[in-house]
Amino acid sequence: MRPTKADAALKAGEKPEGLRLSAVEIIAGALSLVWLAAAALFFLILPTETEGGGFDTMGFVMTLLAVFLPIAVIWVAAIAMRSARIVREESRRLQAAIDAMRQTYVADRQARGAGGMDPTVEKKLNEIAKAAQKTETALATFTSARPAQAATRLAPAPKPEPGDDQPTLALGTSAEDMTPPIQRSDLVRALNFPDTQDDEVGFAALRRALKDHSARQLIQASQDVLTLLSQDGIYMDDLRPDRARPEFWRRFARGERGKAVAALGGVRDRSSLALTAGRMREDTIFRDAAHHFLRKFDQMLESFEPEASDEDIAALAETRTARAFMLLGRVTGAFD
Structure with a gap:
């Protein structure tokens, strides 16, 4: 070789053998x-004589x-x-x-760069792409098709006349409008995503959350961001961010920024922060997906906070989606 x-x-830098003076x-x-x-x-x-002829120890x-x-x-x-x-x-x-x-x-x-990609790196990227495709397929199984919005808004139905026993149904009401609001516990469980393919409770909560229009948008945005982060080997289960008290989440939901909510940027993993920051600078697709996810999470938190208890907010902060929000928020300076 x-x-x-x-x-x-x-x-050249090896130390030569032998003793050199x-x-x-x-x-x-x-x-x-x-x-x-x-x-x-x-x-x-010049010898010196001691007095007395004895031995002077000192x-x-x-x-x-x-x-x-x-x-x-x-x-x-x-x-x-x-x-x-x-x-x-x-x-x-x-x-x-x-x-x-x-x-x-x-x-x-x-x-x-001139001769092509390393075969081992290419193989690893192919494995990541296959895993991401499987995840998207599993999520699409529980995602209902978004109904097309009407081009024009229909006029409200006329009020029933007195004596008319048959009620009149309002026109233009979609299935989403008739769906009851999602429970906070289901939303929190869905934002953490199922732990395994046998997590029946997690998949049930995910199915219920996907019926809600706003929750579905956030879940899809979170799934996109988590998939992109996994391509760089960044997984939310590996992050151990510092826990922020619920009051900081409430401040952020009410519009406070800066040092008042700096505790939310509790992700300390330097490698994850560096990789994410580099991806934000170089990858426009990742940057757009990250900003879209941050907007959707901010909107969800704004509507979630008023009726949520401290326990609900603490549970939300432990989800994989919230950890991704803390990571991206710190990289983009949302907590500065």
Whole structure:
């Protein structure tokens, strides 16, 4: 295999075997020898006599310190200078290796861009596309067709005359208008989506929510965003955002922005934030889907909050849809 620039840089940066003496060690050794010679000359030529002829222990200890302490200081300084030199050399070798690896990586990316996509990446993208298609098919099973809106609004039905026992039905009433409002518990359960294909409770709540026009729009927008995020390996189950008190959700629903609702941006996963921010800048389809989802969630929260209890809002905040809202809201600066 032909060696790359990174391999050459790493080999050049390898530490050679064997002990190498630098100028610092040589100077330290020379100074030590000079000091020992001077000390020996001092004690041999100019001996000192102790009074009484006894052995002076304190004097002997002080003599040893006077002889060997300067040598110890010399070698401590030499070792410190050697360590600093080694650190500088290692830093230079590491920087050279990183630069070479970066150049190799850029060249490899350019070559792949010119010659085609990596087969492993292409295979992974195909698997993600198939999974997304299966999810859309499963969701479409429970999605009813949206009725076409009438081109003109029909006139209201005339009031029944007195004595007419048969009631008159208003014309232009669609099935959606006659559908009772969705329960808050069903909406919260539907926004979390079924956990598995055997989650009968989740699918039942999803079917009931899809009968509501506003809820269906939000669910479809959420499903689109979650599918796009999964293409980058971002899954809501992996996020663990900081929990915000229900009062912050109420403030946001009532139109407050800025620091008053900053607690809603509790997603701290740096990789997910970076990938989402990059996707928002580069992918117009993802950006449009994200803004559409944020608008629909904001509209839902505005109508959901007045009659919802703190427990309902706390349950809503734990759904996958709410986590996607917190992630996208922080990336777009909705909580700043």
